[in-house]
Amino acid sequence: xxxxxxxxxxxxxxxxxxxxxxxxxxxxxxxxxxxxxxxxxxxxxxxxxxxxxxxxxxxxxxxxxxxxxxxxxxxxxxxxxxxxxxxxxxxxxxxxxxxxxxxxxxxxxxxxxxxxxxxxxxxxxxxxxx
Amino acid sequence: xxxxxxxxxxxxxxxxxxxxxxxxxxxxxxxxxxxxxxxxxxxxxxxxxxxxxxxxxxxxxxxxxxxxxxxxxxxxxxxxxxxxxxxxxxxxxxxxxxxxxxxxxxxxxxxxxxxxxxxxxxxxxxxxxxxxxxxxxxxxxxxxxxxxxxxxxxxxxxxxx
Numbered sequence: 001x002x003x004x005x006x007x008x009x010x011x012x013x014x015x016x017x018x019x020x021x022x023x024x025x026x027x028x029x030x031x032x033x034x035x036x037x038x039x040x041x042x043x044x045x046x047x048x049x050x051x052x053x054x055x056x057x058x059x060x061x062x063x064x065x066x067x068x069x070x071x072x073x074x075x076x077x078x079x080x081x082x083x084x085x086x087x088x089x090x091x092x093x094x095x096x097x098x099x100x101x102x103x104x105x106x107x108x109x110x111x112x113x114x115x116x117x118x119x120x121x122x123x124x125x126x127x128x129x130x
Numbered sequence: 131x132x133x134x135x136x137x138x139x140x141x142x143x144x145x146x147x148x149x150x151x152x153x154x155x156x157x158x159x160x161x162x163x164x165x166x167x168x169x170x171x172x173x174x175x176x177x178x179x180x181x182x183x184x185x186x187x188x189x190x191x192x193x194x195x196x197x198x199x200x201x202x203x204x205x206x207x208x209x210x211x212x213x214x215x216x217x218x219x220x221x222x223x224x225x226x227x228x229x230x231x232x233x234x235x236x237x238x239x240x241x242x243x244x245x246x247x248x249x250x251x252x253x254x255x256x257x258x259x260x261x262x263x264x265x266x267x268x269x270x271x272x273x274x275x276x277x278x279x280x281x282x283x284x285x286x287x288x289x290x291x
Contacts, residue, residue, distance in 0.1 A: 010276035014250070016257050045282040048235060053251040056227040057150035060163040062170045064138060 004028050009039050013046050132177050132186075140186050141170060148194055151253040155198040156205075157229055165201055169194035188262025191253050195245075195263060235282045243278045250275055 004025065011017050012025050029039050132140070145166065152162035152169075173180075173193050180189055236244045249255045249263060257275075261268045 007272050007276035010279055011257075011272050013279075014257065014275070016272065041283040041287070042276075042279045044286060045235075045279040048231075048282065048286060049247065049251045052228055052232045052235070053150060053154070056153050056252060057146050058153070058159060058162075059146045060149045060166040062138075062141070062145065062167055064174075065171070 004035065006038065009035070009042055012039075013042060132180055132182060134174060134177065137174060137177055141173070141190065144187060144190065147252065147254045148191070151191065151248060152194060152198050153227070154232070154248050154252040155195075156201060161201060161205075165194065165198050169197045172197065185256075185259045185262045187253075187255060188259035191249065191255060191259070192263040195249075235285060236278070238281045238285060239278050243274050243281075246271060246274045247278045 002024065008017060008021070008025050009029075012022055017025060029036050148166045148169070149159075149162055152165040153159055156162050156165060169190070173190050176193070180186070236247060239247070245264065246260060249260045255263065257268045257271045260266075260271045264271075
């Protein structure tokens with residue numbers, strides 16, 4: 001049986017010894033009255049601190065920041081306006097070329113606006129919603 | 131890297147101990163609530179600095195501890211009567227913790243020993259987690275905690291009850 005470092009009595013109280021060493025220390029406590037007395041003194045101190053700590057415990061609520069909207073809110077206003085304009089141009093102008101050109105431009109703009117949003121989500125992961 | 135969802139989930143089971151730990155330093159439930167809230171958001175901001183190979187609990191309680199210490203320093207620079215006692219315990223059914231008993235128990239200890247006692251008992255950290263929070267070896271945690279218990283045991287024998 002190995003020599004006992006008295007700090008191991010504290011480690012036993014804290015469940016920090018590996019099972020083999022814990023059994024050895026428990027055997028020393030059982031066999032030696034002076035070690036047992038020391039262990040009991042430490043147990044008393046442990047209980048005293050535990051009772052104070054338990055009375056102090058409480059569970060605070062954590063308020064997380066609101067998750068960012070996946071649709072990006074203001075970012076969508078401009079492309080939607082362009083799409084609406086393209087639709088209106090197609091209806092009003094007899095020539096289809098103009099309407100198609102406006103539609104193509106609006107699609108490009110729409111994608112250009114969505115790209116930064118997609119990149120931002122990919123970099124930061126999903127927002128916290130606890 | 132830990133995602134923000136995972137971070138919130140990992141923090142959830144620590145909140146009870148976080149409340150008690152912050153309160154043991156600040157001695158005010160309201161201030162402890164603020165400190166935990168601030169530490170939760172600060173941890174979220176610093177997620178990129180968290181190494182997943184190390185204990186999350188120790189990493190996060192280090193953030194909370196630093197926040198509490200800063201808060202205490204600010205309070206000492208601008209003292210108010212409210213910080214003299216745990217006056218924010220306005221929930222009548224809940225008695226305030228016996229801070230005098232804690233102070234008596236720890237009065238003979240150095241600040242570093244007191245800190246380890248708070249992290250062990252109020253935050254419920256393991257030796258490895260305390261070592262992570264304070265950037266000291268686990269063996270030092272064990273010896274300081276043992277010394278603190280021995281000192282408390284002697285105090286309890288001198289002043290029983």
